[in-house]
Amino acid sequence: MDKIKVFPDVYRVSRTAAEYFVSRSQVAIKERGRFAVALCGGTTPEQMYALLATEAFARRVKWEQVHLFWGDERCVPPNNIDSNYWMVRHAMLDTLSIPPENIHRIHGEMKPDHAAADYDTKLREFFAPASQPRFDLVLLGMGADGHTASLFPHSQALEAQKAWVVANYIDEMRAWRVTLTANAINQAANVVFLVTGSNKARTVKAVLEGEKRPTDLPAQMIDPEEGELFWLLDEEAASLLEKR
Numbered sequence: 463m464d465k466i467k468v469f470p471d472v473y474r475v476s477r478t479a480a481e482y483f484v485s486r487s488q489v490a491i492k493e494r495g496r497f498a499v500a501l502c503g504g505t506t507p508e509q510m511y512a513l514l515a516t517e518a519f520a521r522r523v524k525w526e527q528v529h530l531f532w533g534d535e536r537c538v539p540p541n542n543i544d545s546n547y548w549m550v551r552h553a554m555l556d557t558l559s560i561p562p563e564n565i566h567r568i569h570g571e572m573k574p575d576h577a578a579a580d581y582d583t584k585l586r587e588f589f590a591p592a593s594q595p596r597f598d599l600v601l602l603g604m605g606a607d608g609h610t611a612s613l614f615p616h617s618q619a620l621e622a623q624k625a626w627v628v629a630n631y632i633d634e635m636r637a638w639r640v641t642l643t644a645n646a647i648n649q650a651a652n653v654v655f656l657v658t659g660s661n662k663a664r665t666v667k668a669v670l671e672g673e674k675r676p677t678d679l680p681a682q683m684i685d686p687e688e689g690e691l692f693w694l695l696d697e698e699a700a701s702l703l704e705k706r
């Protein structure tokens with residue numbers, strides 16, 4: 463797959479992402495007996511999650527060998543409408559039968575630093591004895607401000623060098639988040655951005671074709687060390703790109 467793929471609409475972005483999820487899960491489970499994927503929040507991936515829950519996709523995934531993680535979480539309880547876990551639960555978990563022990567949510571109901579420490583421990587146990595968290599797949603969205611996961615412009619989390627997970631206070635939202643660090647995301651075997659909508663077009667162009675300024679555009683920090691990076695865009699989000 464080319465690094466940047468442009469599709470006519472959100473449905474085709476979502477379907478391609480769902481197909482990629484299925485194919486990467488089959489490879490990982492065949493090779494290592496499990497598939498570790500970090501899901502993203504926001505509205506863009508909802509259609510993809512809903513597709514994965516349909517019979518046409520669900521029957522092609524060995525869900526009992528799939529381990530779901532989250533790339534970030536809002537510091538709210540799991541039954542709060544703002545929770546990324548809540549969104550995924552309603553989009554697909556309520557339909558699929560995934561062993562509860564395979565669902566590794568970030569405990570947004572905890573104090574932010576405790577939630578980060580708890581998730582960090584979970585990740586280190588899961589990936590032990592490896593010294594880095596090598597997800598088979600990390601799904602990411604991107605905000606119009608260039609944030610990804612909960613790596614927001616000029617936020618403390620951008621400075622984390624070795625940490626895998628941090629609590630991150632987002633000034634403009636006056637809210638805490640817990641997020642994988644860029645370092646952790648960059649250990650993944652496959653990273654896929656799903657970005658759609660005309661409101662993202664200027665930022666997509668700045669991130670992909672503009673000068674490198676990662677503290678302004680944290681999505682530019684994502685560059686897997688030994689992995690693949692793909693951008694799945696709809697026409698609207700890609701409309702200002704020169705190179706397509």
Ligand code: 6PG
Pocket residue numbers: 502503504505506507533534535536546602603604605609610611612
């Ligand atoms: C979150 C996400 C965040 C999201 C972007 C894009 O917790 O909100 O992890 O990084 O992917 O904000 O969100 P939309 O898909 O809603 O535009």
